[in-house]
Amino acid sequence: DTGVSQDPRHKITKRGQNVTFRCDPISEHNRLYWYRQTLGQGPEFLTYFQNEAQLEKSRLLSDRFSAERPKGSFSTLEIQRTEQGDSAMYLCASSFGGGYTFGSGTRLTVV
Amino acid sequence: GENVEQHPSTLSVQEGDSAVIKCTYSDSASNYFPWYKQELGKRPQLIIDIRSNVGEKKDQRIAVTLNKTAKHFSLHITETQPEDSAVYFCAASEGYNTDKLIFGTGTRLQVFP
Numbered sequence: 001d002t003g004v005s006q007d008p009r010h011k012i013t014k015r016g017q018n019v020t021f022r023c024d025p026i027s028e029h030n031r032l033y034w035y036r037q038t039l040g041q042g043p044e045f046l047t048y049f050q051n052e053a054q055l056e057k058s059r060l061l062s063d064r065f066s067a068e069r070p071k072g073s074f075s076t077l078e079i080q081r082t083e084q085g086d087s088a089m090y091l092c093a094s095s096f097g098g099g100y101t102f103g104s105g106t107r108l109t110v111v
Numbered sequence: 112g113e114n115v116e117q118h119p120s121t122l123s124v125q126e127g128d129s130a131v132i133k134c135t136y137s138d139s140a141s142n143y144f145p146w147y148k149q150e151l152g153k154r155p156q157l158i159i160d161i162r163s164n165v166g167e168k169k170d171q172r173i174a175v176t177l178n179k180t181a182k183h184f185s186l187h188i189t190e191t192q193p194e195d196s197a198v199y200f201c202a203a204s205e206g207y208n209t210d211k212l213i214f215g216t217g218t219r220l221q222v223f224p
Contacts, residue, residue, distance in 0.1 A: 031210055033210075033211075035214075040216075040217070041216055041217070042115075042117075042214030042215050042216050042217050043155065043200070043214045044214070045211060045213065048211060050210070055210075091155070097209065097210075098143070098209065099145050099157040099160050100145075100155075100157065100212065101157070102147075102154040102155045102156070103154060104154045105154060
């Protein structure tokens with residue numbers, strides 16, 4: 001287990017298309033988080049899971065965003081009908097309480 | 112909800128000097144305060160953290176101090192080296208929920224040889 005893996009690393013999509021990202025956390029970690037980071041800003045909380053339960057979703061997140069963690073292992077983040085404002089780095093992190101271990105992120109560009 | 116402010120946004124120091132980055136938080140119930148280092152194009156990495164029952168923690172050249180009364184915490188890097196150049200983010204837990212972190216806007220540290 002080499003850490004938190006995210007796929008793909010980069011995604012370019014046309015406005016209005018749907019995209020899905022995958023995150024594989026560290027296997028012993030029961031908590032999984034999704035954050036969004038834009039240039040010059042800190043990571044912004046989107047949602048998090050404890051095992052398969054989604055415990056919180058940011059009020060800033062529109063209904064176009066959905067996340068799942070069906071078996072308490074990997075997670076997917078889907079964005080429907082993408083908009084240019086969705087362009088950002090999407091970071092996944094996992095933990096077993098305490099500090100996060102981040103993945104390398106998926107950079108989304110909406111054109 | 113929790114709000115975290117971080118200063119300065121950029122910091123330039125000469126190699127060997129010290130660097131200090133400061134953060135304030137709004138939620139007096141926050142009890143966990145990690146610091147992350149993010150090099151260009153790489154993932155944020157945890158470098159040090161502190162919990163609210165401790166006032167100071169040190170790890171080699173890095174130290175973090177916490178003032179719960181004033182609701183601020185600081186990162187201190189001594190004897191800076193060029194490889195310390197990166198963006199540093201502070202974070203605070205949202206209340207007692209140490210699972211959810213609210214991040215500051217980051218400090219770009221440049222260490223000149």
